[in-house]
Amino acid sequence: QQPVQSPQAVILREGEDAVINCSSSKALYSVHWYRQKHGEAPVFLMILLKGGEQKGHEKISASFNEKKQQSSLYLTASQLSYSGTYFCGARTGSGGYQKVTFGIGTKLQVIP
Amino acid sequence: GAVVSQHPSWVICKSGTSVKIECRSLDFQATTMFWYRQFPKQSLMLMATSNEGSKATYEQGVEKDKFLINHASLTLSTLTVTSAHPEDSSFYICSALTGQGAYTEAFFGQGTRLTVV
Numbered sequence: 001q002q003p004v005q006s007p008q009a010v011i012l013r014e015g016e017d018a019v020i021n022c023s024s025s026k027a028l029y030s031v032h033w034y035r036q037k038h039g040e041a042p043v044f045l046m047i048l049l050k051g052g053e054q055k056g057h058e059k060i061s062a063s064f065n066e067k068k069q070q071s072s073l074y075l076t077a078s079q080l081s082y083s084g085t086y087f088c089g090a091r092t093g094s095g096g097y098q099k100v101t102f103g104i105g106t107k108l109q110v111i112p
Numbered sequence: 113g114a115v116v117s118q119h120p121s122w123v124i125c126k127s128g129t130s131v132k133i134e135c136r137s138l139d140f141q142a143t144t145m146f147w148y149r150q151f152p153k154q155s156l157m158l159m160a161t162s163n164e165g166s167k168a169t170y171e172q173g174v175e176k177d178k179f180l181i182n183h184a185s186l187t188l189s190t191l192t193v194t195s196a197h198p199e200d201s202s203f204y205i206c207s208a209l210t211g212q213g214a215y216t217e218a219f220f221g222q223g224t225r226l227t228v229v
């Protein structure tokens with residue numbers, strides 16, 4: 001079962017902040033975040049492995065609440081280049097039985 | 113970061129023919145690779161998990177006889193769409209896991225856009 005993402009779409013003005021949430025009905029081994037621009041393959045942003053873990057890259061950061069089986073992606077002071085569709089990937093299982101399934105995606109558009 | 117190369121990027125084939133898509137990890141070994149398909153404006157749908165040296169694990173609803181996956185080496189997995197039909201037209205993407213434990217990351221190939229006419 002794929003993770004649930006919210007919101008489905010958001011429009012921001014440059015410099016504004018946004019939060020994208022991802023929740024799973026299954027226990028999560030890790031959470032992956034990707035951004036995909038139209039017609040291109042997804043680009044890896046970050047992976048969170050442990051409950052409580054937080055990571056950041058430039059002005060994009062994420063947290064992982066293992067108990068709640070949730071992750072959130074934070075975009076601060078958004079730039080035009082942040083536009084795209086953001087997917088969270090839930091990794092379940094381990095070894096040869098692991099798989100990564102993706103949420104439906106959150107379409108983010110940053111306007112001047 | 114690690115590089116995953118997918119080939120071809122675009123392919124147009126006639127209905128009834130087969131198409132092979134390659135996914136290579138160029139600078140790392142990948143024991144596990146994933147194959148996804150994506151329809152326009154939709155999310156990535158996991159088709160199967162490919163493990164080196166063993167049979168692929170297919171997701172429910174994915175025909176294993178139609179989508180043949182071979183992971184013959186630690187750097188190469190192939191997806192063959194057999195007897196392709198127009199409804200198989202889609203964007204197919206592979207990804208590979210590298211690292212272990214806390215250092216695990218996943219990287220995507222550039223995708224293959226398949227059009228069956």
